[in-house]
Amino acid sequence: MTANTMSKASVSAVESSRPSGLARLLRWLPSVLFILAGVLLFVSINQPYWGLVLQAPQYPGGLQMRVFVNNMTGDDDPRLDEVREIDGLNHYIGMKSLYEAAKLERSIAIPAVILMAVMLAVAAVWRRRWTWLLAVPAMLFPFIFLADLAYWMANFGQNLDPYAPLSSSIQPFVPPVLGEGVIGQFKTVAYVDTGWYIIITGSALILVGVLIRVVGMVRARG
Amino acid sequence: MIGQRIPSKVLLIGTILVVAVILALGVAPKASTVAQGDASSWQAIAEQRGLTEADMRAAAMTYTPSGVMDEYVMFASAGQGGQVLAIGLPSMRLLRLISVFAPEPWQGYGYGAGNEILEQGFIDGQEILWGDTHHPALSETNGEYDGNWLFIGDKANGRVAVIDLRDFETKQIVHNPAFMNDHGGTFVTPNTEYIVEGGQYGLPLGAEYAPIADYQTAYSGMITFWKFDKEAGRIDFENSFAMELPPYWQDLCDSGKGVSEGWVFCNSFNAEMATGGIESGNPPFEAGVSRGAVDYLHIINLEAAEAVFAAGGAVDVNGFKVIPLETAIENQLLYLAPEPRSPHGADVTPRGDFISIGGKLDPHVSVYSFQKIQDAIAAGTSETDVFGVPVLALESVLEAQVELGLGPLHTVYDDQGYAYTSLFLDSAVARWSIGAEGYRPQDGWSLINKTPVQYNVGHLAAAEGDTATPDGRFLVALNKWSVDRFLSTGPLLPQNLQLIDISQPGDQTQILYDLPITGAEPHYAQIIKADKLHAWEVYPEVGWDPVTQSVSPNAVLQGTEGITRDGNNVNVRMTAVRSHMTPEHVEIMAGDHVTWTITNVERARDATHGFAIPYYNINLSIEPGESITFEFEATRAGVFSFYCTEFCSALHLEMMGYMMVRPE
Structure with a gap:
């Protein structure tokens, strides 16, 4: 069956059955929510997902790092590249360069986001019994992101160069993905940022959409 | 019992x-x-230390807690040390020493960095590695400090330096080859079109030889007008010019502002044209120069002089354009007015309407009216000096004389209509009221009070005190002697800079703080509101050359380090970052000519690295982003441990490398 005949079929189905207002809303709402979630995914690309503030006496304003879906930057003040600065400090404890972290993930991030959005769009317009599954990756994305981040932080924290200058002062550690930690003279505060809040909102929308669809299908079958 | x-x-x-x-x-x-709690209270501490209520008031006005910024920055010359000091007010904390005319090892100045700036100040190939800095001048826009540039003169060798206030570093040194010394400089015109450098001791033009017996005919005075190119931030040598003056030992100058914009005023103190010679039984200079009852205030029409220069009225003297005295007289560029003998200072009031001259050997400050000067010039005068320069009658130009005390020298102004004149012999600062409209007509021209200072005060500086709108509040007395003010450190004593509260009217003035200055003698200072300064935190881009204030074409970035050789010429390209230099092994041959560029690739504030090569007299201070190129001949074979000389990090001591110079 081609997409054309399919949509004609659904249109005629809608016309013939003439469901109530609420039923109509419930039928279309998941698609609207999926599309909205897809838009939010795109919007999130320009926003930081996660942030880390490092505070130490010799950096009175603190050092701020922001992680985007495919990128790492410092704060908005262009005078100091915080990522480079943190990287420079990390060599004292034997940590690998931050630019080495999640290289694969960062390189495929944008295509992956586009793919997830396309899958959402397909799930929105192609209302088959199983197509809600296409929305699942996007729904899980915020958690996948944090899990991957936690993996890399543990990986980097655990794999310190044993010959690094401060190796006797700073033992391998697992930095917290959220909340406060301490590394040497630095106090760290990690938090999720705007981008992550945007995609978690998307996840909530998808969840609602999926539930409506799945429950609707179950009821229709029942 | x-x-x-x-x-x-x-x-x-x-x-x-x-x-x-x-x-x-x-x-x-x-x-x-x-009881212990009481003993640690500030009241108990004050009592225990014998501090009075006035002392506690002074402390409250000046104490600046850690991390709190000062309200003003004072730029003070550091005299025969050849440098400039930046001092915060009201804390009187020394913030920065600016290297100008003398090498300064901790800044690398003259030891690999800034050598080309110092070389600009060499005269006919002669190395000159010191200066006698006298009068700093902040650049102005509409008669107000704009916080962009600072200029400073070298009395000894007649040079002027340009300091960029984005990084507080010297960018240029110029010398008028027609004349040797200066004192009446630097002073800027209200929009920094010109930096005025008045000469001091009479000399043959172009530093030529002429017998002292020919003083009157072969010796001259001079004033130089340095054209400042604001775009380039440099003095434009080609469009600068000078004017020959009679050899009267011009002293201090000031630019007119407001109504007197376009005019320049200088006092002088050897109208006698004394030539000294105590060893031959002649009166020594100190007597001969002070013998006559009057000297001359020089009144210079700069606007007209500029036109004469533009019209080709200047002649070439030793490669510099000078308007000869006859031309100046012919074109009515110069007038004289009598002033009490051997005075000091010619300080224009905020509105530009009066010029105050301290009597020095006369107990008065004499105030000249610019309007009366204009009227007298318009009325014409038949009187001239021996050179034919028109002399205006004293009574026709004098507005007022106020008797202040002994040794009046230099006058600054505040926002309440008061003027302050240093009294060298009295060791005091006189506050007097300017009795004219717009100042304090209610008090008339009168002495208000004298604040004793310790001791032998030379110049004064008031907050924004020589702008069109002085701030008042603070005055600093630059005292030449400190005698008993500080713990003894042997026979050489510091100068004493005293902060004085002038915020209250009448006789309520109070000394707040004494700052000992060990970096030679501050002659003059200017005090600018701190929020007008916009200094960089780090250099704008990595690879910055502070000499050109742009990215250096030689800049070494991370990943481009290395050593290349072309015959005997070796090029070392190095970066510095906490806590290593790349490369760490530099292998060269004895007899090589080495060009070495080092870039501090740091971007963190205060992450300065030093760089020293022992036995080769090289030491640098490389600020974050800065790139420095220096050259030397590898004359000595051996292994040299180069290292970072500014403590930069936990692994600072490890930040080193070896320069191996193989014997030929």
């Missing part, structure tokens, strides 16, 4: 009472804690 009569019950109660009292005393630490 009595004891025998005391019943045991009473004894018991008595014992209990005694024990209770002892216990109560034992608990007394509470009470003594309270």
Whole structure:
């Protein structure tokens, strides 16, 4: 069956059955929510997902790092590249360069986001019994992101160069993905940022959409 | 007997009472804690240290807690040390020493960095590695400090330096080859079109030889007008010019502003044209120069002089354009007015309407009216000096004279209509009222009070005191002697800079703070509101050359380090970052000519690295982002441990490398 005949079929189905207002809303709402979630995914690309503030006496304003879906930057003040600065400090404890972290993930991030959005769009317009599954990756994305981040932080924290200058002062550690930690003279505060809040909102929308669809299908079958 | 009569019950109660009292005393630490708390209060500390209420007021006005910024920055010359000091007010904390005319090892100045700036100041190939800095001048826009540039003169060698206030570093040194010394500089015109450098001792033009017997005919005075190119931030040598003056030992100058914009005023103190020679039985200079009853205020029409220069009226003297005295007279560029003998200072009031001249050997400050000067010039005068320069009659131009005390030297102004004149012999600062409209007509021209200072005050500086709108509030007395003010450190004593509160009217002035200056003698200072300064935190881009204030074409970035050789010329390209330099092994041959560029690739504030090569007299201070190129001949074979000389990090000591110079 081609997409054309399919949509004609659904249109005629809608016309013939003439469901109530609420039923109509419930039928279309998941698609609207999926599309909205897809838009939010795109919007999130320009926003930081996660942030880390490092505070130490010799950096009175603190050092701020922001992680985007495919990128790492410092704060908005262009005078100091915080990522480079943190990287420079990390060599004292034997940590690998931050630019080495999640290289694969960062390189495929944008295509992956586009793919997830396309899958959402397909799930929105192609209302088959199983197509809600296409929305699942996007729904899980915020958690996948944090899990991957936690993996890399543990990986980097655990794999310190044993010959690094401060190796006797700073033992391998697992930095917290959220909340406060301490590394040497630095106090760290990690938090999720705007981008992550945007995609978690998307996840909530998808969840609602999926539930409506799945429950609707179950009821229709029942 | 009595004891025998005391019943045991009473004894018991008595014992209990005694024990209770002892216990109560034992608990007394509470009470003594309270006493200790009192002893650590500020009132108790003040009492213990013998501080009066006035002292505590001074402390409250000046104490600046850690992390709190000062309200003003004072730029003070550092005299024969050849440098400039930046001092915060009201804390009187020394913020920065700016290297200008003399090498300064901790800044690398002259030891690999800034050598080309110092070389600009060499005269006919002669190395000159010091200066006698006298009068700093902040650049102005509409008669107000704009916080962009600072200029400073070198009295000894007649040079002027340009300092960029984005990084507080010297960018240029110029010398007028037609003349040797200066004193009346630097002073800027209200929009920094010109930096005025008045000469001092009479000399043959172009530093030529002429017998002293020919003083009157072969010696001259001079004033130089340096054209400042604001776009380039440099003095434009080609469009600068000078004017020949009679050899009267011009002293201090000031630019007109407001109504007197376009005019320049200088006092002088050897109208006698004394030539000294104490060894031959002649009166020494100190007597000969002070013999006559009057000297001359020089009144210069700069606007007209500029036109004469533009029209080709200047002649070439030793490669510099000079308007000859005859041309100046012919074109009415110069007028003289008598002033009490051997005065000091010619300080224009905020509105530009008066010029105050301290009597020095005369107890008055003499105030000249610019309007009266204009009227007298318009009326014309038949009187001239021996060179034919028109002399305006004193009574036709004098507005007022105020008797202040002994040794009046230099005058600055505040926002209440008061003027302040230093009294060198009295060791005091006189506050007097300017009795004219717009100042303090209610008080007339009168002495208000004298604040004793310690001791032998030279110049004064008031907050924004020589702008069109002085701030008042603070005055600094730049005292030449400190005598008993500080712990003795041997026979050489510091100067004493005293901060004075001038915020209250009338006779309420108070000394707030003494700052000993060990970096030679500050002659003059200017005080600018701190929020007008916009200094960089780090250099704008990695690879920055502070000499050109742009990214250096030689800049070494991370990943481009290396050593290349072309015959005997070796090019070392190095980066520095906490806590290593790349490369760490530099292998060269004895006899090589080495060009070495090092970039501090740091971007963190204060992450400065030093760089020293022992035995080769090289030491640098490389600020974050800065790139420095230096050259030397590898004359000595051996292994040289180069290292970072500014403590940069936990691994600072490890930040080193070896320069191996193989024998030929």
